[in-house]
Amino acid sequence: MESLSLFNRIMFCTDFSSESAAAFNYALELSRVCKNAEIIIFHVIAEPDAHFWKTYIYEKDQLDDKARKDIELQFEQRYLSLVPDGTNVTTRIEIGNAGQQILRVVEEEKIDLLIMGRKRKKKKPGMFFGDNAKAMLQKAQCPILIIPEN
Numbered sequence: 001m002e003s004l005s006l007f008n009r010i011m012f013c014t015d016f017s018s019e020s021a022a023a024f025n026y027a028l029e030l031s032r033v034c035k036n037a038e039i040i041i042f043h044v045i046a047e048p049d050a051h052f053w054k055t056y057i058y059e060k061d062q063l064d065d066k067a068r069k070d071i072e073l074q075f076e077q078r079y080l081s082l083v084p085d086g087t088n089v090t091t092r093i094e095i096g097n098a099g100q101q102i103l104r105v106v107e108e109e110k111i112d113l114l115i116m117g118r119k120r121k122k123k124k125p126g127m128f129f130g131d132n133a134k135a136m137l138q139k140a141q142c143p144i145l146i147i148p149e150n
Contacts, residue, residue: 007034007112013042013102016074019117023147024079027115030145031087038088040109041079043071044098068093103139114144 012027014020024041031037045067075091083089092109094101106114 005035007037009038009040009109009111010034010113010115011040011042011102011106011109011111012079013044013098013114013116014079015043015117016078017117017119019119019147019149021078021117022149023115023117023145024082026145026147028083028087030113030115032084036086036088037112038090039083040105040111041075041089041091042102042105043075043091043093044101045071045093045095046098047096064095099139106140106142111142114140114142116144116146118146118148 007030010027010031012020012024014024027039031039071093072091080089080091092105094105102114105111
């Protein structure tokens, strides 16, 4: 297949679900086809979850360190171990509202393509996307590829 230079920076958003795993395969293949575009593997720790853990288990600094280490381990086990040599991949973790953090990082990192998995939750009739995907479709300033689990 001929190399393209359509995308230089691909942000793959993960919540470590099976839907995310399916979407990661697209990020890898698009990186390869697009002259080894950089992949940024991105995860957001939801603020309410962070506050729960901060309040009940760890001091704030300990939580941030422990959460980051746990997430970095997940990055390694689920994604980085699958990346072919020579592929340009970085990881990034933020704390806050997932939609807001994704939009901020897309702008800050000058992302060319956003890739997300789509959950298979039962929705109300006529509802096709979840809250995060819907927010991205309405507000992101780059193309978005939303991948179903299968």
